[in-house]
Amino acid sequence: MTGETLIQVGYLAASILFILGLRGLGDAETARRGMFYAEVGMLIAVVATLLQKEIISYQWIIGGIVLGGGIGTAISLFIPMTKMPERIALSHAFGGLAVSLVGIAEYYRLGGPHMTTIQLTASGFEVLLGSLTFTGSLMAFGKLQGLIRSAPITYPAQNATNISMFFIALVMVVGGVLFPDVALLFYGAAAVGFILGILLVLPIGGADMPVVICLLNSYAGLAASATGFALQNNVLIICGALDGGSGLILAIMMSKAMNRSFGNVLFGAFGKVEEKPQLPGAGPAAIPNEGSVDEAADVLQAARSVIVIPGYGMAVSQAQYAVRELADVLSGGGAEVRYAIHPVAGRMPGHMNVLLAEANVPYDQLYDLDVINDDFAATDVALVVGANDVVNPAAKTNPGSPIFGMPVFNVEQAKTTIVLKRTMNPGFAGIENELFVKPNTMMVLGDAKKTLTRIVQTLKG
DSSP, X not given: OOHHHHHHHHHHHHHHHHHHHHHHTTSGGGHHHHXXXXXXXXXXXXXXXXXXTXXXXXXXXXXXXXHHHHHHHHHHHHSOGGGHHHHHHHHHHHHHHHHHHHHHHHHHHHOGGGSOHHXXXXXXXXXXXXXXXXXXXXXXXXXXXXXXXSSOOOXXXXXXXXXXXXHHHHHHHHHHHHOTTOHHHHHHHHHHXXXXXXXXHTTSOGGGHHHHHHHHHHHHHHHHHHHHHHHTOHHHHHHHHHHHXXXXXXXXXXXXXXXXXXXXXXXXXXXXOOSSOOOTTSSOOSOOOBOOHHHHHHHXXXXXXXEEEXXXXXXXXXXXXXXXXXXXXXXXXXXXXXXXXXXXXXXXXXXHHHHHHHTTOOGGGEEEHHXXXXXXXXXXXXXXXXXXXXXXXXHHHOTTSTTXXXXXXXXXXXXXXXXXXXXXXXXXXXXXXXXXXXXXXXXXXXXXXXXXXXXXXXXXX
């Protein structure tokens, strides 16, 4: 077997493992196995790439492996699971920048007139999507981290400006293919991509970050696939296509979970303060019923069935272990405890699943919205831990609400709803929650982790 054949066999094996890994990630019970397949596939792909005959010296490559491996190890060891959305946004940014730099370096090395039409086309889209992914992901990181205002930042004619810039970039890419000796067209497309990434994410609110992260993942994958065409690398073409396709499908699924069109997410500036008044009854008409830790513990102690609804507040307070401990105490007393997982709870797809898995919550206790939503009417206690918009009844009752039509949990149908929340401030959608003033709702304000710990201590005592 020749060296080139061995490399292509390795790429084929890696591609098959990527597909198996992606399939495994579709279910919580097989996710670990899926990740293992993907890791082995990536290792094979890297080793096969290092066998390429074009490599003259391994000095810089070894330096890059050591530096990148050190950064990756530090990220794994020191960044908590609660910061996974921010970490993923940064990873997308680095991936987009790497792809863009590879395209620019290849164009500089070969020169436009010496590149084939396929190479020029692929390189143009590579740097456009890569640069867009880089700055867009940095903006998403800034919004998630609180460095940039989470609410949409808009200005007049913003959508028209963004669409115009996108078509200008496409014209530059096409022009670079038709006139390969004009390097300014190629580098201009890269520059417009960097600017466009910023402008595209600015008007998108924090509530839509799960969709944005999926979309940026899709951009990064498509850019990587274009890199494969430019470098004539099969594994990059296949892996990038898988990443781009799965990211786009997941973004569309997230939009569907919010009952909103994909275009509305990108151009609707969801999360901004409504200029038009809401319909009567949209805001709270009563004072919330605040309860104490002891009162919440009494209600939970008497409950025979409990559904926990985790949200971003659980991630912020890192309360997943306290939630698990409370569930163990309640289960030990004979209560049935289940977890209701909303598709867009948190700041990335599967955010709540990841946190609960970290706390060793059994997979069979996690239920999707459409599976468990009808069970709230027969439930003693619905325990809301840091969730807000996904439990807001306005999505079902108030046509004037910006979240109207979004599928939400029927928590108000439970006999008692206990809401653990740091403050009475609205969520990322920027609207009041009618659930908080329902007569069967008990608000326990404060840090969710501390509140849950005190409830557990009270129950044990």
